[in-house]
Structures are given as structure tokens and as C-alpha cells.
Amino acid sequence: MLRPQDTATRERKNLDGVWDFRLDTDGTGHKERWFSAPLAQARPMAVPASFNDLVTDQATRDFFGDIWYQRTVRVPRGWEGERIVVHLESATHRATVWVGDAEVVSHEGGYLPFEADITEHVTPGEEFRLTVCVNNTLSFQSIPPGVIEETVSGPKQRYWHDFFNYAGLHRSVWLSATPTRHLEDVTLVTGFTDDARTTGVIEYTTETVDAGDLGVEVVVRDADGAEVARGTGASGRLEVPNVHAWGLGDGYLYDVEVRLHDGDDLVDSYHVKTGIRTFEIDGQRLLLNGEPVHLQGFGMHEDHVTVGKKHDPALMIRDFELLEWIGANSLRTSHYPYSEDVLDYADAAGVLVIDETPAVGLNMGLGGGIFGSQGYTTYSPETVNEETQRVHADVIRDLIARDKNHPSVVIWSIANEPESETQGAEDYFRPLFDVAREADPTRPVGFVNVMLAPHGKDRVMQFADLVMLNRYYGWYVDTGDLVAAEKNMRTELEAWAGDGKPVIMTEYGADTMPGLHQLPAEPWSEEYQRELLDMHHRVFDDIDAIVGEQMWNFADFATTSGIMRVGGNKKGAFTRDRQPKAVAHLLRERWTRR
Numbered sequence: 057m058l059r060p061q062d063t064a065t066r067e068r069k070n071l072d073g074v075w076d077f078r079l080d081t082d083g084t085g086h087k088e089r090w091f092s093a094p095l096a097q098a099r100p101m102a103v104p105a106s107f108n109d110l111v112t113d114q115a116t117r118d119f120f121g122d123i124w125y126q127r128t129v130r131v132p133r134g135w136e137g138e139r140i141v142v143h144l145e146s147a148t149h150r151a152t153v154w155v156g157d158a159e160v161v162s163h164e165g166g167y168l169p170f171e172a173d174i175t176e177h178v179t180p181g182e183e184f185r186l187t188v189c190v191n192n193t194l195s196f197q198s199i200p201p202g203v204i205e206e207t208v209s210g211p212k213q214r215y216w217h218d219f220f221n222y223a224g225l226h227r228s229v230w231l232s233a234t235p236t237r238h239l240e241d242v243t244l245v246t247g248f249t250d251d252a253r254t255t256g257v258i259e260y261t262t263e264t265v266d267a268g269d270l271g272v273e274v275v276v277r278d279a280d281g282a283e284v285a286r287g288t289g290a291s292g293r294l295e296v297p298n299v300h301a302w303g304l305g306d307g308y309l310y311d312v313e314v315r316l317h318d319g320d321d322l323v324d325s326y327h328v329k330t331g332i333r334t335f336e337i338d339g340q341r342l343l344l345n346g347e348p349v350h351l352q353g354f355g356m357h358e359d360h361v362t363v364g365k366k367h368d369p370a371l372m373i374r375d376f377e378l379l380e381w382i383g384a385n386s387l388r389t390s391h392y393p394y395s396e397d398v399l400d401y402a403d404a405a406g407v408l409v410i411d412e413t414p415a416v417g418l419n420m421g422l423g424g425g426i427f428g429s430q431g432y433t434t435y436s437p438e439t440v441n442e443e444t445q446r447v448h449a450d451v452i453r454d455l456i457a458r459d460k461n462h463p464s465v466v467i468w469s470i471a472n473e474p475e476s477e478t479q480g481a482e483d484y485f486r487p488l489f490d491v492a493r494e495a496d497p498t499r500p501v502g503f504v505n506v507m508l509a510p511h512g513k514d515r516v517m518q519f520a521d522l523v524m525l526n527r528y529y530g531w532y533v534d535t536g537d538l539v540a541a542e543k544n545m546r547t548e549l550e551a552w553a554g555d556g557k558p559v560i561m562t563e564y565g566a567d568t569m570p571g572l573h574q575l576p577a578e579p580w581s582e583e584y585q586r587e588l589l590d591m592h593h594r595v596f597d598d599i600d601a602i603v604g605e606q607m608w609n610f611a612d613f614a615t616t617s618g619i620m621r622v623g624g625n626k627k628g629a630f631t632r633d634r635q636p637k638a639v640a641h642l643l644r645e646r647w648t649r650r
């Protein structure tokens with residue numbers, strides 16, 4: 057699947073705006089065929105957006121079940137003879153789509169795109185009714201998992217991840233036209249011919265549909281539009297002389313145009329922007345273009361006031377401006393794949409990305425106190441089981457299929473803080489690492505380890521190319537005692553360092569109420585957050601194997617309500633409206649100095 061694009065042979069029409077919307081509170085929508093008529097009792101709803109924080113009543117905000125969206129769409133009259141596709145960038149967590157009365161696609165997974173060929177259901181120049189039934193219920197067979205529990209006030213959705221279960225159509229919806237004989241996929245792998253990295257290499261493979269007798273041509277242009285390489289054939293290897301390598305803060309991109317042609321006639325054209333770089337693990341170092349690199353930055357969230365998980369270019373730009381201001385060179389898409397626009401931006405800005413699946417909360421042990429639920433076994437036939445594993449494998453493949461060509465993406469994280477200290481964990485994860493490596497043999501694969509499975513107890517890290525750790529010394533353990541925190545953390549990190557793999561601290565931090573000042577510093581104060589980070593940095597600087605530090609979190613974010621959270625998670629370096637806490641200045645001093 058290729059993302060819709062406007063090219064010499066393709067066109068797209070954006071379907072964002074205000075749609076009709078209705079919660080299916082009685083669960084009757086499918087039976088009553090709500091897709092087959094204008095949606096009754098509809099209210100207006102923004103697309104894209106999470107619906108949850110646009111409303112004022114609790115029942116709607118916390119609703120789980122079927123959520124219906126509908127609008128009419130006119131097919132551009134010039135699209136006669138084209139293949140017409142409806143493409144949804146994100147429907148959280150699953151959706152079914154109808155064109156008129158015809159069901160055209162269903163898709164599982166809330167943060168990755170899907171599409172349907174609707175050519176036979178629509179007529180250029182005419183309107184059709186587009187209905188999307190989004191479902192946001194989490195179960196033990198969804199990624200992320202959840203469960204519905206009966207309570208005295210009725211059924212409640214429970215889950216084990218620490219961010220609010222925002223739902224809806226979170227990213228753009230497109231109608232697009234491609235030629236019937238068309239390109240279906242392009243894969244690029246880049247490198248250099250020589251150690252001096254003067255000549256770049258782009259290896260490409262293409263997939264086409266109904267294009268047996270057509271030629272494939274690939275043209276590479278530099279950032280000024282000058283042609284620098286050209287090749288023919290469905291796959292090949294191109295050399296780019298005097299290459300401008302992609303690097304940190306230097307997101308130099310080449311435009312790779314793939315052309316399907318019938319003699320002199322252009323049949324299809326698709327563009328992929330790529331940077332030419334290598335990224336590899338060498339012992340305990342991460343090498344970008346052969347040079348050691350130290351990751352500094354954040355685990356983030358797609359999370360904003362009012363719009364929830366909506367992708368919004370203005371809010372994205374503010375985030376990247378702050379990342380640049382603070383000297384960050386990397387981010388993790390904690391805890392799900394972000395909008396592709398974010399990766400495009402990271403490509404162009406020269407920011408490194410650890411790209412994560414939505415596999416978060418596969419850990420019933422974490423329930424104790426924090427997320428409020430105990431009493432389940434994580435891996436069992438009734439809970440996270442083979443079906444969950446199959447869904448998880450699909451999401452790994454879909455993530456890699458979507459993001460494989462982004463130079464910014466350097467590491468795959470296949471899960472965040474799963475239970476990883478048991479035999480069940482070992483059995484569950486072993487094949488998933490194979491799935492990731494088969495889908496992309498070029499990038500390191502890892503998962504993010506939780507404090508409950510420290511060095512010596514964890515049984516999954518053996519499969520990973522590198523060690524990624526979330527640790528809360530000085531917060532969830534050794535609370536308020538940074539001396540003990542430092543000692544304990546050093547001991548654990550040194551043990552991990554002894555395993556010979558690079559170590560990235562993918563989370564560390566402390567909840568902090570902006571404006572709360574205390575001397576001596578106490579937990580929750582701005583001073584304590586600074587002291588805690590200072591302590592961590594001192595330890596990181598002493599251990600060579602630590603090649604990355606990503607503070608938790610970039611900004612404060614929404615969570616479920618509970619006694620552990622005050623208006624959401626407050627571990628941000630920035631507030632939820634993207635203003636710096638004191639710690640942001642500390643990070644800026646450290647990261648702009650390096």
C-alpha cells in the first residue's frame with residue numbers, strides 16, 4: 057500500500073472536516089444497517105480528532121463500543137477510468153467502512169493506515185455516502201489490550217497503559233485516484249559504496265499491479281531537483297556520486313521517483329523522499345554513517361488539549377520547534393505509531409526515531425496501584441494468547457510496511473514494558489522478533505523493558521539487538537531518596553552494560569507540578585525533577601554502554617483518572633500546552649553542549 061499522493065498520474069481529495077457522528081449506545085447499528093441511510097440522530101463531529109474531549113458529558117467521553125461517522129463525498133468528475141480508493145490514516149482501534157450499502161473494508165489496529173478499492177461502487181461526478189464504524193473497545197486480543205469489567209455502575213473499560221484511550225478518526229481520510237495499472241509498493245535501502253561515503257547507494261524494489269508488460273524506471277533527484285541517478289527494472293541498485301549523506305540535524309533528502317511506463321507513455325508515477333545513510337550497531341555503540349551517535353530526546357505522545365490524539369500540523373510544528381530548542385536529536389513514538397507526517401518532519405529535520413508498535417500494557421503485574429487492576433495472568437489462553445500474538449505480528453508487519461523508507465526511523469520497538477520475566481513472555485516474544493527481522497532485515501529490533509523485570513530476571517532481552525530500559529529510580533522506587541536511587545540504578549545499569557549490547561534509557565523522570573517549588577527539593581516540585589535528572593545524567597556519563605537518554609515525557613499528557621495521576625501524567629519537561637518547566641532548561645544546557 058502506498059500513501060495517497062498527487063503526482064503526474066495520481067490525484068487525491070482530502071475528506072477532513074465536520075462529519076455526522078453517533079455513538080451506538082445500544083449496539084444496534086450493525087443490525088439496523090445504519091450505513092444504509094443518512095445517520096439518524098447524528099451530531100456534528102470533527103475529523104480528524106478524538107471525540108472524547110470535544111464533548112461535555114462523561115458518558116460520551118468514556119464511551120466504548122461502536123462509533124459511527126458518516127458524510128457524503130463527490131467523486132471528482134475527471135476520475136473516469138481511474139482506480140478509486142478510500143484511504144484512512146488512523147481509526148482507533150478498528151473500523152469497518154461502507155460505500156453506500158456496500159461494505160468495502162474492515163481493519164484492526166488503531167494507529168496504522170488502511171484502504172479499499174471502491175472503483176466498482178462509485179461514479180465519477182456523482183456523490184456517495186461514506187460510513188465508517190469505528191470501534192474503540194479493548195480486549196485481550198487487541199493491541200493494546202484491555203478488558204471490560206462489570207462494576208456497580210455498569211460495564212467499564214479497563215486497560216494497563218498509562219494514557220487516555222482516545223478514539224475516533226485521528227488522522228486524515230482521503231479519496232484517491234491511481235491508474236488501474238499501478239505501483240503498489242516501493243522499498244528503499246540506502247548505504248555507501250566506500251568508507252569515505254562519497255558515493256551513495258539506493259537499492260530499490262518495487263511491486264506493481266496489472267503491470268506485467270510495463271517498464272519500471274527510477275529517477276533520483278537531489279534537493280535542488282537535479283537528476284543524480286537513473287535506473288530501470290523492477291528492482292535495482294543506483295549509485296549517487298558526491299552524495300550528501302543524511303545526518304543529525306541535516307535531513308538532506310533525495311527524491312526517488314518510480315515511473316511505470318508503456319514505451320513513451322507514463323502510466324504511473326510515485327515519489328519517495330529518502331535520506332542516504334547507514335545505521336548499525338557495532339559492539340556497544342550505535343553508528344550513524346559509521347560515526348558513534350548518542351541519542352538524546354524524549355518518549356512522546358500524540359496528545360493535546362481538546363483534540364486528544366488528532367494529528368495537527370500546527371501542533372506538530374510546535375513540538376519539533378521545542379525539540380530543536382532543547383537540543384533533542386531523537387524521539388520514541390511511545391506507545392504507538394505516530395502520524396506519517398511526524399516521520400516526514402523527522403526525516404527533513406534530521407531527527408532519529410525509535411518507532412514503536414501499540415503493544416503497550418501487556419503486563420498485568422503493573423496493575424498494582426498504578427493502573428488499578430490486578431488478578432489477571434498476562435499470558436494465558438484466556439488473556440494475552442495466540443490470537444493476541446497474531447494481531448501483534450500483523451501490527452509489526454504493518455508498521456514496518458508503512459515506515460520502512462523513512463531515514464529517520466532507525467530502531468523498531470516491538471513493545472513497551474510487556475511482562476518479560478516469565479516463560480510465557482519468552483514463548484510469546486521469540487517469534488515476534490523473527491517477524492520484525494523478516495519484515496526488515498536492515499534495522500535493529502528491540503523492546504522496552506520494565507523495572508519489574510530487571511537484569512537477571514528478564515527473559516526477553518536475549519532476542520533484542522539492543523537494550524532499552526524504562527527506569528524510575530527516585531520516583532516509583534527510592535522515592536525522594538536520590539542517594540539510594542543513584543546507588544541502585546548504577547548497580548542495575550552496570551549489570552546490563554555487562555551484557556555487551558548498547559543500552560538506551562528510553563524513560564526516566566518524575567511527575568512534577570509546574571509552579572511547585574521546594575527547597576530542599578521534594579517529589580512533585582520543579583526542583584526535584586531537576587535533581588533527579590541531574591543524578592541520572594551523572595550515572596549515564598559514567599557508563600560507556602549507555603548510548604541514549606530519552607527523558608519521560610516530552611510533555612504532560614492525559615491518562616485515566618486515578619490516585620496516581622493529578623490531571624494526567626505530569627512527567628513532562630513541557631506542560632501539556634507546551635511551555636517549559638524548569639527541567640527543560642537543564643536538558644537544554646546539557647543537550648546543546650554535547
Ligand code: GCB
Nearest residue numbers: 218472473526563608625627
Ligand atoms: C512507564 C510507561 C509510561 C508511563 C510511565 C509513568 O514506564 O512506559 O507509559 O507513562 O511509566 O509515568 O509511569
